[in-house]
Amino acid sequence: MQDEFYIRRCIELAQKAIGNTYPNPLVGSVIVHNEKIIGEGYHHKAGEPHAEINAINSVKDKSLIPESTIYVSLEPCAHYGKTPPCALKIKELGFKKVVIGAMDSHDKVNGKGKKIIQDAGIEVVSGILENECIELNKRFFTYHEKKRPYIILKWAESGDGFLDKDFKPTSISNTLVNQFVHQLRANEHAILVGTQTALNDNPSLTVRNVKGVNPVRILIDFNLKVPHDFSIYNNQAKTLIFNSIKEENKENIHFIRIEKENFPHDLMSSLYKEQIQSVIIEGGRFTLQQFIDENLWDEAIVIKNEDLKLENGTKAPTLSNIKPCKTEYFRGNTIEFFQLKAL
Ligand code: AOF
Numbered sequence: 001m002q003d004e005f006y007i008r009r010c011i012e013l014a015q016k017a018i019g020n021t022y023p024n025p026l027v028g029s030v031i032v033h034n035e036k037i038i039g040e041g042y043h044h045k046a047g048e049p050h051a052e053i054n055a056i057n058s059v060k061d062k063s064l065i066p067e068s069t070i071y072v073s074l075e076p077c078a079h080y081g082k083t084p085p086c087a088l089k090i091k092e093l094g095f096k097k098v099v100i101g102a103m104d105s106h107d108k109v110n111g112k113g114k115k116i117i118q119d120a121g122i123e124v125v126s127g128i129l130e131n132e133c134i135e136l137n138k139r140f141f142t143y144h145e146k147k148r149p150y151i152i153l154k155w156a157e158s159g160d161g162f163l164d165k166d167f168k169p170t171s172i173s174n175t176l177v178n179q180f181v182h183q184l185r186a187n188e189h190a191i192l193v194g195t196q197t198a199l200n201d202n203p204s205l206t207v208r209n210v211k212g213v214n215p216v217r218i219l220i221d222f223n224l225k226v227p228h229d230f231s232i233y234n235n236q237a238k239t240l241i242f243n244s245i246k247e248e249n250k251e252n253i254h255f256i257r258i259e260k261e262n263f264p265h266d267l268m269s270s271l272y273k274e275q276i277q278s279v280i281i282e283g284g285r286f287t288l289q290q291f292i293d294e295n296l297w298d299e300a301i302v303i304k305n306e307d308l309k310l311e312n313g314t315k316a317p318t319l320s321n322i323k324p325c326k327t328e329y330f331r332g333n334t335i336e337f338f339q340l341k342a343l
């Protein structure tokens with residue numbers, strides 16, 4: 001129980017850096033001596049010290065360290081990256097015990113950090129609040145373990161299950177929900193739409209309603225049908241245009257070749273190479289369906305305006321046999337969250 005309490009504190013600390021650590025994970029660390037916290041830290045930003053080092057530096061009386069336990073939400077690293085290995089620092093300072101939340105699936109760590117510490121004769125416990133620690137870095141873990149970004153499907157549908165009225169662009173959710181959608185976008189690394197959505201809605205795919213960084217925009221446009229004066233070409237964010245023609249890159253706009261065969265798997269491999277850790281698929285129907293058919297997604301967010309009946313138009317996708325894991329209500333709008341499977 002004590003271990004869970006301190007790992008929970010590590011998670012809380014780690015969350016202070018949400019949105020700032022990419023490509024690194026969120027990590028928190030706590031140092032405990034005689035049931036008293038004597039040091040705390042978290043990883044603020046890639047290139048800066050890791051959580052354990054910040055926690056160690058915050059300890060006033062360093063002579064207590066050999067009698068202390070260090071808690072960390074992620075396995076201490078074993079490699080020289082932008083910073084030296086935390087596992088070596090823990091060994092050098094001779095902590096009494098190390099408690100780890102989740103192991104680090106990054107190729108360069110993956111058990112090696114834990115081994116360095118154990119080989120030094122230090123007691124190690126791992127897997128404390130493991131699910132919560134994995135959830136905290138679900139994008140990072142999916143990226144490293146599955147060699148593809150974490151995939152979130154998102155759409156809005158009417159009470160009677162349509163995406164539009166009579167196949168023409170139709171506003172479905174209210175303004176309050178639009179803010180929620182912009183927040184969702186700001187939380188993810190990239191946002192993707194297909195040709196039809198770009199042509200029909202001319203979206204700019206930015207996060208103008210909330211504070212945050214614009215995600216990388218991804219357009220699937222095999223035959224480059226979307227005109228260059230459409231909003232997605234407006235240079236306001238890094239944009240990847242996947243197509244089978246390939247044009248010259250222009251500033252923020254990058255053209256990447258892709259073939260229709262083996263789509264969307266090849267696309268995901270390509271996004272892995274581009275180091276995209278998460279992507280939100282915003283439509284349309286055809287694009288969403290391709291991911292659903294291949295079971296190639298992690299999470300789905302469906303906004304439903306129960307009061308709106310459209311009677312005719314594009315039918316919303318269905319996630320057969322999968323029940324929502326969470327439902328929220330928002331002034332006439334229901335937001336359902338689905339998960340394909342746990343990591
Ligand atoms: C830790 N504690 O707080 C973090 C870890 O380039 P570097 O040196 O910053 O190393 C980045 C890798 O280190 C990252 O991919 C992940 O495996 C691990 N992150 N490890 O012990 C931390 N942020």
Ligand code: ZN
Nearest residue numbers: 050076077086
């Ligand atoms: Zn480290």
